[in-house]
Amino acid sequence: MMERVKKWTDKNLQGDPIIWTVVLGLSIISILVVYSATGTLAFKKMANPESYLFKHSMLVLLGLFAMWVAHKLDYRYYSRISRLALWLSVPLLLYTFVAGVQLNDASRWLHLPFINQSFQPSDLASLALIMSLTSMLSKKQQNIESLKESLIPILIWCGMICGLIALTNFSSAILLFVTCLLIMFIGRVPVRYLTMLVFVGALAGAVAIAVGQRGTTVVSRIESFVNGKELPFQAEQARIAVATGGVIGKGPGKSNQRNILPHPYSDFVFAIIIEEYGITGGIVVVLLYFILLYRGMKAAYNSERAFGGLLSAGLSFALVLQAFINMGVVVGLGPVTGIPLPLISMGGTSMLFTGVSLGIILSVSRGDIDISLSDKKGIMRNMPKAA
Amino acid sequence: MNIKRHILLRVRVAFVLMFIFAVAIVAKIVIIQFVQGEAWKEKARKITYQYRPVKATRGNIYSDNGSLLATSLPFYKVAFDPTVPSKGTFDQGIDSLSIYLSKYFHEKSAAQYKNMMIDAREQNRRYLMVSRRLINYHVKKEVASWPIFREGRYGGGVIFERVDKRFQPFENLSKRTVGFINENERGAGLEYSFNDILSGQDGEAMFQKISGSNWKPVFDGTEIRTIDGDDIETTIDVNLQDVAETALEKALRGHEADFGLVVVMEVETGEIKAMSNLTRVGNGYRETYNYAVGSVMEPGSTIKLATALALMEETPLRLTDIIDTGDGSYKIYNSTVRDHHEGGWGKLSFKEAFEKSSNVAMVKLVDKHFGLDPNRFLSYLDKLHLTHSLNFQIMGGGVPKIPRPEQNGWSGITLPWMAHGYGLEVTPLHILTLFNAVANNGKMIRPIIVRSMGKADRVRQEYKAEVLEENICSRETLARIRQLLEGVVENGTASNVKGTHYRIAGKTGTAQLLKNGRYTNRYMTSFAGYFPAGNPKYSAIVVVRNPKGWRQYGSNVAAPVFKEIADNIYSRDLELHGSFVEEITDVPMGVFPVIQAGNREELSFICNELGVSNHTVDNEKWVKTKINGNAVQWHSKEVKPGIVPDVRGMTLRDAIYLLETAGMRISHRGIGRVEEQSVQPNAKVKKGELVILSLG
DSSP, rough: OHHHHHHHHHHHHSSSSHHHHHHHHHHHHHHHHHHHHTTTHHHHOOOHHHHHHHHHHHHHHHHHHHHHHHHHHGGHHHHHHHHHHHHHHHHHHHHHHHEEETHHHHHHHETTTTTTTEHHHHHHHHHHHHHHHHHHHHHGGTTTTIIIIIIIIHHHHHHHHHHHHHHHOOHHHHHHHHHHHHHHTTTOHHHHHHHHHHHHHHHHHHHHHHHTTHHHHHHHHHHHHHHSSOOOOOHHHHHHHHHHHHTSSSOOOSSSSGGSSSSSSTTTHHHHHHHHHHHHHHHHHHHHHHHHHHHHHHHHHOOSSSHHHHHHHHHHHHHHHHHHHHHHHHTTTSSOOOOTTTTSSOOOHHHHHHHHHHHHHHHHHHHOHHHHHHSSSSSTOOOOOOO | HHHHHHHHHHHHHHHHHHHHHHHHHHHHHHHHIOOOOOOHHHHHHHOOEEEEEEEEOOOOEOTTSSEEEEEEEEEEEEEETTTTSHHHHHHHHHHHHHHHHHHOOOOOOOHHHHHHHHHHHHTTTTOEEEEEEEEHHHHHHHHHHTTTTGGGGHHOOEEEEEEEEEEEETTTTTTHHHEEOTTTTTTEHHHHTHHHHOOOOOOEEEHHHTTTTTEEOOSOOBOOOOOOEEEEEOOOHHHHHHHHHHHHHHHHHTOOOOOEEEEEEEETOOOEEEEEEEEEETTEEEOOOHHHHHHOOGGGGGGGHHHHHHHHHHOOOOOOOOEOOOSSSSEEETEEEESSSSSOEEEHHHHHHHHOOOOOOOOOHHHHHHHHHHHHHHHHHTTTTTTTTOSSSSSOOOBBBOOTTTTTOOOOTTHHHTTTTSSSSOOOOHHHHHHHHHHHHEEEEEEEEEEEEETTTTEEEEEEOOOSOOOSHHHHHHHHHHHHHHHHHHHHHGGGGGSSSSSEEEEEEEEEETTTTTEEEEEEEEEEOOOOOSSOOOEEEEESSSSSSOSIIIIIIIIHHHHHHHHHHHHHHHGGGGGGGHHTTTTTTTTOOSSOOHHHHHHHHHHHTTTEEEEEEESSSSSEEEEEETEEEEOOOOOOOOOOOOTTTTHHHHHHHHHHHHOOOEEEEEEEEEEEESSSSSSSSTOOOEEHHHHE
16 A cells, blocks of 8 residues: 555655655644634635635645646746746736725735636746746856856846735735845845845835735834734734644644634734644644755755756745744734735735746656756756766 | 856845844844833733624615605714824914813813813824714704814814714604614614614724723724615605594694504505504503504404305305394304394395494304304405515504314304404404405405615615406405495495595494403594595504594594594595696696794684694684694794794784784885895884884
């Protein structure tokens, strides 16, 4: 039996087996916690609680499927795909800002006709930007110090995409910007430029607050975090969830705060994890993400090309940084944001693109798949050979 | 340095940063759980949150011309979150706000209000009930303009909690038909029957429990929005309803009856134009139960319409056929049926027997033709929809009780007794539906009272009266039946209501009431019919239970009420006066005669003559008018010795009489009614003072 399972996984699930295992583990946790947390939502909408379980499980499977598809492809193709996706995301973001479905005051959603699903273009744009960024950085490695040749085109893209996202979803934009800074740091961009960038980013942020849809929300959230006088409702309730969780938690499905906490199945799902599974459960989840980051870094180590290394490192850092920021918000290390916990929170678009980015990390860990690519000139021209 | 090694070095630096982040997260969890744990747990115990329903605004109930029969009026409770306003706003406005509050609510002094608000602000209390009193929308607007409060919910911290109250502008008018609904979703009438449509969909929002049993909304963005209820438009004509109710109440008072009801229906459409049910409560009459729809009762002689119909359909019986009613009593098995005419009528034609409402004739005929096959007779009642619920739009419709040969208790006299209205029970609405079918050329339609539902101008659903029976009988039978019903008024039991310039057709009914299984000398009197007889426009039924005094019959109790209503409708419904239309077109419609103030008896007399419905609120001699719907209401104008009377709106004659009686001198200018008086009303009278009246 075990033999056959191993044979099947060897054939179909290639790349780093530890990443596969961790993702599977997180998926199971996700289904358990979201099922518990959507109880209230189901009750409010007079729906069968199992309907959310079913829907969410389907989305988890969709994410895993996307991951499987993405890991089948040689990672070097992603350089070109990412540029295409980047161009595509600009009009999508603009369109969403103008005409998106109004949800929670901000039009982050695009309604897809025919399949009748909402779609969040910022997820697509984020992934596309991160991939393009690593691609551009890897090509410019020889003269990375040159501001005009290397940095300016990179910055134009970063600024444009982050700015467009900031119009509707400020926290996602900041997350993306920080992620980009981190990737640029890894991609050997000199620290002095990065410092400068932080200032430029802050300036751009201020402008986005002034013109975007979320201006007042952002100001009030930051204000309440900095003043610390009184916690916003969600933060306070999340804190109570964490405090009452104890060491081993109240047990699966026994959360009280899920009835009170807004969005217990997405932005504040980590609070429910701690409430139901205690600090133990919380540490396990943090560890799982940490292992993910470590294995992504490992793939970067082993990668023969700068693109592969940067891609794998960039994506794993992006994913884990998002996870940590989400957790940080829950435990009160930062102001309230609207960032979901990747792989765990309920939400279709997020699941899909998280799956894709994990698939790409796996693809890098597999090394060069398509021999025909290696002989060609083109995207790999400036790539330094690994020692 | 080698590029790759350089990259990997930076990766390691980033990795370490992430590690620190992870450690920080875990450390913060530890702090929350073990350092601040107790404080948070305490907070969790103390504050209770709950998802609570948020009531949707209930839809309105309209009359047939859009007058409001029932509506929800918003009232507000004022509360204050003193932590919201900025220091500048608070300090600047607190003094004057306190004065306003004290002046309006009279519950505390301005200083007390001020201290209360300052204390609450210092203690960071986020909710302060200003007053438990409910204020209406106009006051709310005013309160919202007070200092601090004028900055709004988020700038000034004022909280208006909305409480909807159901309000029926016409008060007692058709109260039971409009109905009610209580918090347990029980109720009656339209409010109850159309509750699903009217109530809309309640939303839900998170509330936090605050002092006492009050709940304060937490605006956390997870609310389920409410969907307001739809309005329903009824077929009730407020004027007609008023006419019907006034006439009924007058009769009930006159006869000291237990209860009474009137239903008026438009023949062609089946629309209920008026539905009034009055029950004696103490010395007055109130709408407490909808007998017309909900209670089944022995109909008495009005059922003879169905009997005559069955006989004429089944047999070659003619109106001129002679029946011997003998001395007015007839023994069948071991019971005796009697006519109410002492000594009997002897030989009568079938038409005369119907007009005089001879029980003997009906019993003999039915026993002869249906005695062997009672089910044949019952099949006619089935076809006339007298044997099952009408499925009227108001819920709780009575289900008829009809004996059947296969049931226990069926005997030889069951059928003959049913033929003259005993032993079976139907609702008054059943009888009216039957009479309406006769008026409507044989087409029986289910009455309706709700015409449409929707919101504002958007009608979502229309209700049409359903045809129950295309033809209840043959053309010939129908023509004869109409002859019979007209005969009842022309020559028969209801001849006391003839002599109108339009003609009424109908049938009286007088049923003895059962008490402890025995028939007593108390009666249920009724009259069902339609008018004008030639081209019927309205049908109606009047039922009065247990009239006291010497008048105890359908003819002299119920029929006059019918006539009064019919007269009133006729005098106002221009469509009924074909030929007069030309002459009176330039009389503006819907304008009241100029009556503003004066002697109540005189004004009331004029109104009654002109067919304007009028009510008295109090029994003062001198009154001024108010318009309530399309009726006039008299309100007293106090006339006290030594006080200058209010003569505005009166004619000069009345004004001079009143002022001179009070000992004042008068001069006047202009023509018309008094518009102004130079000495203000309610001032002390100075003997011989000159009052100048301007008329206009």
